[in-house]
Amino acid sequence: MEAGVSAPVTQEAKSLQTRSVWAAVLGYAMDGLDQQVISYTLPAIMTTFALSTARGGVIASVSLWGTWLGAYLFGFLADYLGRVKTFTYSILLYAFATGVSALSPNFGTFAALRFLVGIGIGGEFGIGMALVMETWPRHLRARGGSYVAVGFNIGTLLASVVTLIVLPHFGWRGVMVVGVLPAIIAFVYRRRLKDPAMHQQVRREKQKFPLAYLFSSADRTRATIGLWFMTAVQNFGYYGIMVWMPSALEKQKHFSLAGTTLWVLLTTAGMVGGILLFGWACDKIGRKPSYIVLFLATALVIPLYFSLGNPTVLLLGGAILGVFVNGGMGGYGAILGEHFPTEARATAENFIFGSGRGIGGGFGPLLIGLLASSRSITSALGLLFIVYPIAALVVIFTVKELKGKPLVTETVES
Structure with a gap:
């Protein structure tokens, strides 16, 4: 019997x-x-600690390295100890490290605390998605996951407001302190949660190491590799565009700071709309067809967007670009959670998406930067045109269509 x-x-x-x-x-x-x-806040932090550009790069990257580790660690713990308990640990670690970082006396201390911040944050995606997948009805799973995915964009917009208000008056240390407050709200809110019934039942049974389920058969191994590639492309596109496109608009299209900021806001708004629309599409027509259409359409939209010359059209077109580049986030919670059993669902969500984020988000912008050193940034970003059709083929040959299917729990089946 299936759960x-x-x-x-x-x-x-x-x-x-x-x-x-x-x-x-x-x-x-x-x-x-x-x-x-x-x-x-990075420029202000670099000034405080008199950092070189290289050390500034470490500060910018160290939390992402921690996120990669945290995704693995908290994914495993959520499957062993419980979703809600581990969810609480992860946000407490984030809040502690963020708050204490405001007191950092030097570069080394701040970098170490930023690494801890990343570890805490790393658990959030997978545990949250597993909770939603295990509590929402099967015909609304993707839409539930899309609401979670929108949270990231809400956070980026909140960061803009907090920094604008706090940084000029209290400096970067004040921004770090204020950044703890939403985490405290999340911690208090989570105290009202309890683990889904299907997960509580699994925890009463003896389990093998959760990661083993991701490779327990040829089908699951194929799905694990395919889903990892899909998430790597997703993060490659998102970070590639959001890291490098503002610079391209400034240098090649002569956008002002206000112009690039407006582009970021419009593109982010498009991403939110794309995520919600894609979650709806996954629930209506299925996960596989939605991702195949999205990846192929994105491969067409990117070169069309880069060919635009009118600054106003480029600005407004950012919203459309955002729909395609980040819309796929609306379906990952469902497609990842449905391919693996309850015994390893948080592990699968965090391990696969965390690995894709680490590779695509961590090295993708670096690769684009290296290519841009010998050609224009937009030409380097054209690399995205190649990876999206490959991702569509990966969807066709590696993942199953599980729309409307019940979630699987192996200990119940046996």
């Missing part, structure tokens, strides 16, 4: 669904908030 068979939805179940999605949204918003805050 997740449809049953009448009680008021308690509806309440758990609402609490789960809000807890996950708040957590993933901390991820977006932290990434954007460090980009805004």
Whole structure:
């Protein structure tokens, strides 16, 4: 028998669904908030500690390295110890390290605390998605996951507001202190949660190491590799565009700082709309066809956008670009969670997406930067035109269509 068979939805179940999605949204918003805050405050931090550009790069990257480790660590713990308990540990670590970082006396201390911040943040995506997948009805899973994914963009917008208000008056240390407050709200809110019933049942059984489930058969191994590639392309596109496009607009199209800021806001708005639309499409027409169409369409939209010459059209077109480049985030919670059993769902969400983020988001912008050194930035970004069709082929040959299927729990089946 499989877990997740449809049953009448009680008021308690509806309440758990609402609490789960809000807890996950708040957590993933901390991820977006932290990434954007460090980009805004980095110049001030470098001035305080008299850092070279190379050491500034370490500050910008060290939390992402921690995120990679945190994704693995907290994914495993969430499957062993429980979703809610581990969810609480991850946000507490983030809040502690962020708050204490405001007191950092030197570069080394600040870098170490930023690494801890990343570890704490690393658990948020996978645990939140697992909670939502295990509490939401099967016909709404992708939409539930899309709401969580939007949290990241909410966090980036919140970072803009916090930095604008706090940085001029209290410096970067004040921004770090204020950054703790949303995490405290998330911690308090999570105290009202409880683990989904299917996960509670699994924890009473003896389990093997969660990561083993991702490679327990040829089909699962194929799906693990395919889903990893999809998430790597997703993060390659997102970070490639968001890191380098503002610079390209400034240098090649002569955008002012206000112009590039407006482009970021419009593109982010497009991303939010794209995520919600894609979550709806995954629930209506299926995961596989939605991703195939999205990847192929993105491969066409990117070169068309780069060919635009009118600054106003480029500005407004950023919203359309955002729909395609980041819309796929609306389906990853569902497609990852449905391919693996309850015993390893948080591990699968975090291990696969965390690895894709580490490779695509960590090395993609670096590769574009290296290519841009010998050609224009937009020409280097054209590399994205190649990877998206490959991702569409990967979807066709490695993942299954599991729309509307019940979630699997192996200990129940056996």
